Amino acid sequence: MKEPTAYEMHKALMEGETTSQKLVQEALNTIMEREPHLNALGDMNHHALFEAQALDLELKERGPRSPLHGIPLVIKDNILTTGPMRTTANARVFKDFYAPYDATIVKKLKEAGMIILSKASLSEFAYYMSTTTMPSGYGSLHGQVISPYDRTMDPLGSSTGSAVAVASNYVPLSIGTETNGSLMSPAMRQSITSIKPTLGLVSRHGIIPISSLQDSAGPMSRTVKDSAMLLDVLKGKDDHDVFTRLIPKEETDYSQACEKDVKGMTVGILTFEGHEEKGEELAILNEAKKVLEDKGVTFKTITKKYALPDNTQTLSPEMNRDMNAFLSTIRSATDIHTFSDIVAFNAEDPRRNLKHGQGRFLEALGNDRALKDPTYLKARKAMNEEIDVFKSLFKTHGVEALITTKITGYPPVAGLPSVIVPAKALKDTTPRSILFIGKPFTESTLLPLAHTYETLTHKRIPPEYK
Numbered sequence: 001m002k003e004p005t006a007y008e009m010h011k012a013l014m015e016g017e018t019t020s021q022k023l024v025q026e027a028l029n030t031i032m033e034r035e036p037h038l039n040a041l042g043d044m045n046h047h048a049l050f051e052a053q054a055l056d057l058e059l060k061e062r063g064p065r066s067p068l069h070g071i072p073l074v075i076k077d078n079i080l081t082t083g084p085m086r087t088t089a090n091a092r093v094f095k096d097f098y099a100p101y102d103a104t105i106v107k108k109l110k111e112a113g114m115i116i117l118s119k120a121s122l123s124e125f126a127y128y129m130s131t132t133t134m135p136s137g138y139g140s141l142h143g144q145v146i147s148p149y150d151r152t153m154d155p156l157g158s159s160t161g162s163a164v165a166v167a168s169n170y171v172p173l174s175i176g177t178e179t180n181g182s183l184m185s186p187a188m189r190q191s192i193t194s195i196k197p198t199l200g201l202v203s204r205h206g207i208i209p210i211s212s213l214q215d216s217a218g219p220m221s222r223t224v225k226d227s228a229m230l231l232d233v234l235k236g237k238d239d240h241d242v243f244t245r246l247i248p249k250e251e252t253d254y255s256q257a258c259e260k261d262v263k264g265m266t267v268g269i270l271t272f273e274g275h276e277e278k279g280e281e282l283a284i285l286n287e288a289k290k291v292l293e294d295k296g297v298t299f300k301t302i303t304k305k306y307a308l309p310d311n312t313q314t315l316s317p318e319m320n321r322d323m324n325a326f327l328s329t330i331r332s333a334t335d336i337h338t339f340s341d342i343v344a345f346n347a348e349d350p351r352r353n354l355k356h357g358q359g360r361f362l363e364a365l366g367n368d369r370a371l372k373d374p375t376y377l378k379a380r381k382a383m384n385e386e387i388d389v390f391k392s393l394f395k396t397h398g399v400e401a402l403i404t405t406k407i408t409g410y411p412p413v414a415g416l417p418s419v420i421v422p423a424k425a426l427k428d429t430t431p432r433s434i435l436f437i438g439k440p441f442t443e444s445t446l447l448p449l450a451h452t453y454e455t456l457t458h459k460r461i462p463p464e465y466k
Helices: 006-014 020-038 048-062 104-111 160-167 184-189 224-234 242-246 279-293 312-327 339-348 359-365 374-397 410-414 443-457
Strands: 041-044 072-076 115-120 173-178 193-196 216-221 266-272 298-304 401-404 418-422 433-438
Touching: 006 020, 006 224, 020 041, 020 048, 020 072, 020 115, 041 160, 048 115, 072 104, 072 160, 104 115, 104 224, 115 160, 115 173, 160 173, 160 184, 160 216, 173 224, 184 193, 184 418, 184 433, 193 224, 193 443, 216 224, 224 418, 224 443, 266 279, 266 374, 279 298, 279 401, 279 433, 279 443, 298 374, 312 339, 312 359, 312 374, 339 359, 374 410, 401 443, 410 433, 418 443, 433 443
Parallel strands: 072 115, 072 173, 266 298, 266 401
Antiparallel strands: 041 115, 173 216, 193 216, 193 418, 401 433, 418 433
């Protein structure tokens, strides 16, 4: 079965070869066939066909709102949406919650004429809840997300439903969120592409948080170009998110950036002491080096000791602060007004709510919300110092980007942009991807590298459905 890209859908819409109604109906047909086996979605938008009909009429009368006008997508179920779909975080505590406002990025999607077909399921509360063995993609409300490649594979990270929906050709695009790798990891495991934007490029207002110092929403798709097109919609300043004030003044078209020539770029091949690439990973790096060198890229090898501290000592206190701040914005729509209300609700029915416990929540509640505790301040200082060491690699070695086969905590903790691309035809249960990492707000440097690598290698193959 063909897997049309968002770019191809846009072209077909513009040339009158299809309609948004047809695209939505085709997506619904695929979901009806595959979703019972994959459990990737939460609430469906049963207004989607009517929205598509209205957008088709608007396209005919006034033209497109954006290059993604009339294109369906799914978004992670920790992103607030008004209307017929709940926002649940795959948690029973929010089983009756209808958001009182749209997240900023949801407003942007609607303004661009996109159709939110469904909420994508996720690891409960973005996988920062349990200290035990809670599987990735599991939540007390919607259950377990399944990988389309092999049901025994861990779908990895928290944006599991977003990744599976794209990998399974429900939709060409989705949105996930990342705090500690939850865009890159499920993208790798489902053999798709994703962009984790620079912290501040995309507003987090209206997204259930873990930490405002790390959280970021980002696009997921089957091609770099499609992810770049969605990033063009999502990016931008927002008075509700102070981090977006850091966005450079000059406007960047990320879709166009994909087509830039990579000749003359200098890239570092990043390896970690004691964790050097072998076998498939080494072969992937060698192939990437060869195909990009042929296009004029210069490479340097950079070896670093992995010294990033365990960041739960910072995330737990920050979650206590940021979750309470978020809950204050939805008080009118729920009886859950504080983080302690969530913990108390879970404890009332542990059999259904706490199959894997809530150890991280209890850690968070035990921390001072003012964040003056010396343990937290010491941990944050150590984290920042190591991040500064990592960031210095670009200047010290004179490179514009880094590539690696390792998904590490450095980019998300440092707020650095990263792009992931499949690097292996996935015919077994060991997927491989290559990660491009850049300095803050250098997505326009990473995207041509990632797009060039992708078009020269074409590693992704779709799952086989039985």
